[in-house]
Amino acid sequence: MTTQYLLQLVISGLVVGSIYAAVALGFTIIYKATRVVNFAQGEFLMVGAYACYAFLVQMRVPFWAALLMTILFAVVMAMTLERLVLRPMIGEPIISIIMVTIGLSLVMRSIVTAVWGNDILVYEPKLFPQETVSIGGVPVSQEFIWCFVLSMVLLAVFSAFFKFSKAGVAMRATAFNQQAAQSMGISVKSIFALSWIISAVVSGIGGVLIGNINGINSSLYHFGLKVFPATILGGLDSILGAALGGLIIGLLENLSDGLCKAYLDLSGVKEVAPYVILVVILMIKPYGLFGTKEIERV
């Protein structure tokens, strides 16, 4: 195996992993504040991709404006959903809220199909240059580099937000103990709304990035399920975990496949390896690599 081959596998793994990380961030933000696993995360991503298509292609708005409008759309969508569907569920058992997110996912898929049909749509003009660039002698698509950069920026912004901003600290406090946070004057309802908004925005941007690579159709929601292991691996309530979980899964997919192919002539490892490693890591660290360990005194 040559060094260049290994480098190619690593770079490919990192860029794909960075997209996983951005989408995993969406899961984490909601779980961190509300303790709810949002099973409509993939649909948030899908809707974001379609919204950008509507602005960019159907309304012929420039890309930067289309992206801003997509973000705005995600904010309005999340606020509406939170107010009408999720807020009435506060205080209900977690499993009921999860069921609501599953129902929500089906409704969102149906609406998207009704509005845009099921044909494969593509962004025209293309969002990013299609030519490849060389990194250490390895050819990499510019669209992947942009995805990597945007994902890393998102992760950095939200890490800083949770650490340094008032709202971020309030979200962490709410996640830690809702009653205590409320007694300190934090509006738990507003925090919940904020978490859904941020999650929808992050997923929407993820949808735009993935739609740019592979076209858009209603099966984009599958990506949410694909990213779920990355979220679990990193730890459901950790921003750093989401970032590292995504990158690790991306790297594992490429390295395991490439190495098994080169040395053992085994194919199809790419789809299986991340799950094997996930199980092994969860056996050692049941809350994921960076998840908060819950300790109960009995």
Place this chain on the structure above:
Amino acid sequence: MKQTMRVVAMVAAMALFVTGAAFSAPAIKVGHLADLTGATGEVGKPYAQGVQDYKDWVNKNGGINGKQIDMPMFDYAYDKNKAVNQYKKYKEDGVVAIQGWGSGDTEALSATTGSDKIPYVSASYSAHLTDPKKAPYNFFCAADYSSALRAGLKYLKDNWKEKRAPKVVFIYPNVPYGIAPIKGGKEYAKEIGFEVLGDENVDLKAIEANSQLLSVKNKAADFAWVGGTTNSTAVILKDAKKLGLKTKFFCNIWGADESTPKLAGGAEEGTLVMAGSTLYGSKVPGMKQLMKITNNKPQVTHYIRGYVSMMVLTEALKIADKKGQLNGPGVKAALESLKNFDTGGLAANKITFTATDHRPFMTTNIMAFEKGKLVLKKTIDLPRKAEWLGL
């Protein structure tokens, strides 16, 4: 006055009788399972539209010997369980045949349709559905996946100029559709002098295929068979271009179509497609009616295959009806009586089914992407070898 009232009453009674008779004219019940919104919806939708459009045309033009075809479509969204449940409902409704769709559901229902004696015409072209001993009530109207792969290999070998053996690799998703033609294809590749390098798996939902294509590059494959669907094929072609592969790609029937250029952004140039029908607008006798039905709006090849599939079933329904055998076994016998049935050049060849062989034909249209358009390069007609039946 009394007389007038009597006449009016008689006329009304006659009218009621006549219209009542018209309303109660028996419609022929046919089931239609389609994927419009599921994982294969992007190709399932045009195929289903082709099926329905042809049915509508038949109904508007005299039906089946005067009888209308009652064929409501059910979108099962590529969910096998939904397909099985809807199949049970169709069976209770007394359908005489079913227009089906995907590999998973067609294979899952194959034994059941056989025992229930309901002909099942689908778009799963797995070769093992062509052996009546194993799948007596399954039919389809394109070359099976294995035969299409063999045709592609033959075309490449016939055009191979170098003295060394050409090297071929197989790239496919690890699902029944992807795996189906590999065994038969590899055997044939070896038989005609290819060096078979091995396999690569690329998932249908993949967003990149770098590790797999680096492996193809390292092996210096001359040719690569792609057995995925349009999305994954576009990913493969784009990554191959990026990595500078010299390999020539040839795709299964669902692997590429008229939508590929906009997905692959030019990386599809030169890629071959094993098509089972002609292209929209081509100069064949059956195209005139198809273009009229579609108001000259171009359709993908999948639409044309759906259209042909219903055309063939319609012919079988006519034969069965004339014989007074409008039921499952009667329609099956009618399908098996088709000899060189002419689709007006819309399919790759004339269609023949027999009681011992459900391969419609052994012909594949080899098409290539040239400047973003599909162009017919050659029509390959393989012999109907007995040992290939079901493989």
